[in-house]
Amino acid sequence: MSMLDEASVADVTAGTPEVIKSKKPVSRFRLISSRLRSTPRFWVGFIGLAVISLWAIFGLAPNAWNYTDLDVRNMGASPSGLHWFGTSDIGEDIYAQTIVGLRKSLIIGLIVGPLAAIIAGIIGAVAGYIGGWWDRAIVWVIDLLLVLPSLFIFILLSQVLKSKSWVALIFLLSGFGWMIMARVIRAQTKSLRERDFIKAARFMGVDTWTIIRRHVLPNVSSLLIIDATLGIGGAILSETTLSFFGFGIQAPDVSLGTLLSAGQGAAATRPWLFIFPAAILVFTVLSASLVGDALRDAVDPTSGVNRD
Amino acid sequence: MIGFIAKRFINYAILSAIATLSAYVLASIILNPASRYLGRNPAPSTETINSILDGFGTNPNTPVIERLWAWIVNLVAHGSLGNTIHNTSVISEMTARAGTSLRLLILGTIIAAVIGVVLGVWGAVRQYKTSDQVISYASFTVLAMPSFVIGILLMITATTLNNVLGIQLINFTGEYTAGLEGGWWVHFWDRAAHLLLPTISLTLMGAAGYSRYQRSAMLDVLSADYIRTARSKGRTRGSALLRHGVRVALIPMSTYFAYSFATVLAGAAVTELVFSWHGMGEMLMQAIQQSDINAFTGAILFNAILILIAGTLADIVYAALDPRVRV
Numbered sequence: 001m002s003m004l005d006e007a008s009v010a011d012v013t014a015g016t017p018e019v020i021k022s023k024k025p026v027s028r029f030r031l032i033s034s035r036l037r038s039t040p041r042f043w044v045g046f047i048g049l050a051v052i053s054l055w056a057i058f059g060l061a062p063n064a065w066n067y068t069d070l071d072v073r074n075m076g077a078s079p080s081g082l083h084w085f086g087t088s089d090i091g092e093d094i095y096a097q098t099i100v101g102l103r104k105s106l107i108i109g110l111i112v113g114p115l116a117a118i119i120a121g122i123i124g125a126v127a128g129y130i131g132g133w134w135d136r137a138i139v140w141v142i143d144l145l146l147v148l149p150s151l152f153i154f155i156l157l158s159q160v161l162k163s164k165s166w167v168a169l170i171f172l173l174s175g176f177g178w179m180i181m182a183r184v185i186r187a188q189t190k191s192l193r194e195r196d197f198i199k200a201a202r203f204m205g206v207d208t209w210t211i212i213r214r215h216v217l218p219n220v221s222s223l224l225i226i227d228a229t230l231g232i233g234g235a236i237l238s239e240t241t242l243s244f245f246g247f248g249i250q251a252p253d254v255s256l257g258t259l260l261s262a263g264q265g266a267a268a269t270r271p272w273l274f275i276f277p278a279a280i281l282v283f284t285v286l287s288a289s290l291v292g293d294a295l296r297d298a299v300d301p302t303s304g305v306n307r308d
Numbered sequence: 309m310i311g312f313i314a315k316r317f318i319n320y321a322i323l324s325a326i327a328t329l330s331a332y333v334l335a336s337i338i339l340n341p342a343s344r345y346l347g348r349n350p351a352p353s354t355e356t357i358n359s360i361l362d363g364f365g366t367n368p369n370t371p372v373i374e375r376l377w378a379w380i381v382n383l384v385a386h387g388s389l390g391n392t393i394h395n396t397s398v399i400s401e402m403t404a405r406a407g408t409s410l411r412l413l414i415l416g417t418i419i420a421a422v423i424g425v426v427l428g429v430w431g432a433v434r435q436y437k438t439s440d441q442v443i444s445y446a447s448f449t450v451l452a453m454p455s456f457v458i459g460i461l462l463m464i465t466a467t468t469l470n471n472v473l474g475i476q477l478i479n480f481t482g483e484y485t486a487g488l489e490g491g492w493w494v495h496f497w498d499r500a501a502h503l504l505l506p507t508i509s510l511t512l513m514g515a516a517g518y519s520r521y522q523r524s525a526m527l528d529v530l531s532a533d534y535i536r537t538a539r540s541k542g543r544t545r546g547s548a549l550l551r552h553g554v555r556v557a558l559i560p561m562s563t564y565f566a567y568s569f570a571t572v573l574a575g576a577a578v579t580e581l582v583f584s585w586h587g588m589g590e591m592l593m594q595a596i597q598q599s600d601i602n603a604f605t606g607a608i609l610f611n612a613i614l615i616l617i618a619g620t621l622a623d624i625v626y627a628a629l630d631p632r633v634r635v
Contacts, residue, residue, distance in 0.1 A: 144327055146570060147324060148331060150574070152611070155592075241454045260457065271464060282457065
């Protein structure tokens, strides 16, 4: 499986010089942000994410119902002025439930994405920089985890985590979300390792950990930022799939996954139970992945497999 | 080339074997097979439970390493994967279910790969044109959906279609219509009709991912010098793109295919469950819910073998396309 190393490594430093009329050399940050600003996809995703986040924070305020309220006079009602997204068969307000579920899913996504990226960065950098047996062992564990579909391990481990709070799910999802990025970081580190500035630091007697922290990680940071962004959507997808089958978020907590699971049976007859949470889920993940994709283009417009 | 493929095959085989064994150990540590008997009234005695669990080889009092060794010996010596908690052999359970899963998987993967490659190449050749934008946004949207949402949305569409037409045009619950009378041909059509929606669901997911990847790989190739050379020596644009472009762009795809296959398996398991098929995905989920260690390991072994086959096939394609590994 070593072929992937060559396939997906983006040379971070190889930015095409863009013409910006200025005497001073353009800083990398300004270059990337100027590229981002001219990508329509970035704006679509960014505005989408902003709207969703604001809605998750303030969306409950104008609603008359709380997510635990049961409206016994309107059970199984279709969307109306009173219940914007309709009610479930025991009279729960779907709008309030969707917002509360969205909050939980968003929090999980926003924590798991960056956390998995950090793990990927550290493990990949250690494997690539130290090399030798450490490297072999780490690559081997990564390959193993890629062969075992992580969904199945999630389900197995969730038997233990069921009794714990939903925070445990965050660690579970980030614990298995770092493998592919770690391979990419590892390959990147291997080439960084031979660069003069890292050699210089090494010959000056700087210890390994400091080199990784001060020289390697900053140089792969753009990859990690992209991974963290793309990981948000991936984490939300994993969480909803697990919760859908009853392995993830447990009652009384609500997430988009548990909502979809509850609305699944009535999907054809009372579609509002399913369609609204599903649409919001897709919109959220789509926005996050559009931002991630635009970032990837902006950081590295020449990269092969990731180019757009 | 034979050497290359043999080396890769052995690599995959070791990985699959270790994945299966780790799955066994992990399941043995996490699942508690005694829980099935503990809640009964009247409660069976500890000796009874122990002897039942000893029979399955899943007694938690035996050290995991001993149970693992017994499991391996049983597999090597008798070719048996042990018994499920319903006291049927895991192998017979797997043979009953494997066909169902394989039918969906093989069809879904092949169609997805073909459509994904075609869409990717099309998008790259017509970069930033309307059709490319449509394909891009469509595949982003599909990739943003969990597989069960795709499945259920397809079901809603089919139900609406059936209602509008007033006939049961598309059947989607289960794998076949129970109690259907008729000859071989009727049964064949019935199964094909049931296969339609799950296959579409699996194909959509696969094709969305493959098309993104193929588009990037193709874009890379399009700017290469040898395409211009091929054109300048008199090849038509189509022929140059096909013979020199697509062929080269497929090389990274074959690696990506091997890597993404585990995801496809997980997606297929979810799809099976959503459409209530009695396949390997259901077996795996049920095994975990019922703390059935032997059945779980059997299902993981099935997946590991599929990954082994897919990985080797991808390497064969890789070797066939890339002359450098054949030397």
